[in-house]
Amino acid sequence: MAGVDLSIVGRVVTGRGAPARAEILVAGGRIAEVREPPSDQPPARRIDTGEAYLLPGAIDCHVHSGSHPGEGLGALTAAAAAGGVTTVVDMPYDAEAPVVDVDVLSAKRDRVAQQALVDVALLGTVRPGTGAADVAPLVEAGVVGFKLSLFCTDARRFPRIHDEQFLEVLAAIRDCGSIACVHAENEEIIKPLIARARQAGERSPLAHCRSRPPVSETQAVLTALEYARETGARLHLCHLSLPRSVDLAARYAAEGARVSMETCPHYLCFSEEDMERQGGRLKINPPLRSPADREGLWERLTAGKIDAVASDHAPWPLSDKTHADVFDNHSGAPGVETLLTVVACGIEARGGNMNDVAQVVSARPAALFGLSGRKGSLEAGKDADVVAFDPGAAFTLDEAKLHSNAGWSPYDKMAFSGRVTLTVSRGEVVWDGEQLQGRPGRGQVVEGSRHE
Numbered sequence: 001m002a003g004v005d006l007s008i009v010g011r012v013v014t015g016r017g018a019p020a021r022a023e024i025l026v027a028g029g030r031i032a033e034v035r036e037p038p039s040d041q042p043p044a045r046r047i048d049t050g051e052a053y054l055l056p057g058a059i060d061c062h063v064h065s066g067s068h069p070g071e072g073l074g075a076l077t078a079a080a081a082a083g084g085v086t087t088v089v090d091m092p093y094d095a096e097a098p099v100v101d102v103d104v105l106s107a108k109r110d111r112v113a114q115q116a117l118v119d120v121a122l123l124g125t126v127r128p129g130t131g132a133a134d135v136a137p138l139v140e141a142g143v144v145g146f147k148l149s150l151f152c153t154d155a156r157r158f159p160r161i162h163d164e165q166f167l168e169v170l171a172a173i174r175d176c177g178s179i180a181c182v183h184a185e186n187e188e189i190i191k192p193l194i195a196r197a198r199q200a201g202e203r204s205p206l207a208h209c210r211s212r213p214p215v216s217e218t219q220a221v222l223t224a225l226e227y228a229r230e231t232g233a234r235l236h237l238c239h240l241s242l243p244r245s246v247d248l249a250a251r252y253a254a255e256g257a258r259v260s261m262e263t264c265p266h267y268l269c270f271s272e273e274d275m276e277r278q279g280g281r282l283k284i285n286p287p288l289r290s291p292a293d294r295e296g297l298w299e300r301l302t303a304g305k306i307d308a309v310a311s312d313h314a315p316w317p318l319s320d321k322t323h324a325d326v327f328d329n330h331s332g333a334p335g336v337e338t339l340l341t342v343v344a345c346g347i348e349a350r351g352g353n354m355n356d357v358a359q360v361v362s363a364r365p366a367a368l369f370g371l372s373g374r375k376g377s378l379e380a381g382k383d384a385d386v387v388a389f390d391p392g393a394a395f396t397l398d399e400a401k402l403h404s405n406a407g408w409s410p411y412d413k414m415a416f417s418g419r420v421t422l423t424v425s426r427g428e429v430v431w432d433g434e435q436l437q438g439r440p441g442r443g444q445v446v447e448g449s450r451h452e
């Protein structure tokens, strides 16, 4: 076995049939061969994970490394590695400077080269002023897609792109063969409801959910779908919280619109009933919905109707999440380290299997962002991004043991049936089940191949 420097043995998840015990042979950071059954003559270094499943490294296609300066790509990718995530798609809304031009992008690439422990794909966005003109230079410089918002979260960092520009920007994204990831919430519905609640002195956690009613999401989803249908641009709907949003997207896809969609672990695990206990910690946009909506998302996920589950990791420390007035808290929660565990345990508990898990946290996200040439499956020639998930290693989550700078987790004290026991990134162990390994800065920027 010339050139093979590592072998990993376990139940290999290939996407077809029941995972069987096999051996992944790694040479030069790539998968040389998947051999079933494992050979009698192991190469110099073999890691046997026993009955654990070996999955393609998870791709978290929605994280925010830079929304809070305390996090950065170092802490974020450390948390990713410990959670079995070997590639993150990082949002462009950084506090320092949003990724709207080639200079900002190049500074961010430098930070990947200094800090990242696993691989990073980068999104760009556009300035409300220049809009479509920002698109082509960023694509040339290596972004895998764009994030656009129909809601103004922050005028500088996270602005709204108004309807008059949206069509032009989508057309430019289409012409570059890129993809538009859209935050779909309707500002005209939400902002007056927040103002009214504040005026009336409503400050309880549930007031946040009431200020962003279901129609404020579904209406904006429809807007994005109509614009995608009109322009022929590829649209990825971020963080859908409602079964109806999924159904609307599916209807447009059936009509021929090029649309994909994601939901997040928090919409699958929590409902507005959890707001009372967790308060501002679970203030997330869009908000948590009813228990029936949560179950409706699970039904659609396990039926293969949702492309991806992504964390929408937002690394706010507790000091930004525990104000008594819910509206004073930042929106979002950390989740990159818990993504794979929540999805794997949840899908298994609902009768799904590890092929289904690999589909929504690795294969589909890779395809959406043009990364399938290197990532998303365990096949010869692909990057040796491999994660071991032990389905029998039950544990109770302790937020103090996580690696994000946020320092807390909405899943604290929750019981899980299995855990991530090994993460290998391009043939290098970065998480051994107990400790992080590998040098910050070993992570690389990955660029996608463009869609036609």
Ligand SMILES: [Zn+2]
Pocket: 062, 064, 091, 312
């Ligand atoms: Zn986000």
